[in-house]
Amino acid sequence: SYTEYSPDELLDLLEVAGRYADPALLEECLRRPDELTPDLLTMLREPAPSEDWLGEDPRWFRRVHAGKLLLAFGEQEALPRFLDLMRDPEKQTLVEWFDTDLHVFGPPAVPAFVELMRDPSAPAFGRHYAISTLQQIAQDHPEEVRERVLEVLRGELPPVSSEGELQLARDASPEEVSY
8 A cells, every 4th residue: 555655655666667557556646636746847847867768668657657647647737747758859759648638728728739749840749749639638628729729720721622632832741731
């Protein structure tokens, strides 16, 4: 039982929990959002001491656990950290762990995800995750944001001819035609 562990002890265990953290450890962490959130925010932001760790080094997953817990808490302060990760071309592997959970930020996050989606300097994976997150937020909150999100997404589509073919003023990039 982890109920007697201090917040620091729980965080130390998360640091080395590896890919599959003990479910009892995660359950205890989920019971203590107020105690753990500040340190989890730091853990998510801090770069790993060595980016050269082997793929299954348990320390690599500390940011995954921190991010998953913050998403489970619905912690709004974590949104800028996730957006930073989505803008970092070196963080695609890390962001992949969160892509289906980012919608928990809900309607207040729509402008931030729209901005990321429209940012031509953001990596393609970040823009794609922003689009899928917007779509999920629209599904989760149809009364509040569905029409606004659809309008934004439709505005991003290139024009098509009456036959349904793309009408681009230039040749389509591989990203635009490979789905």
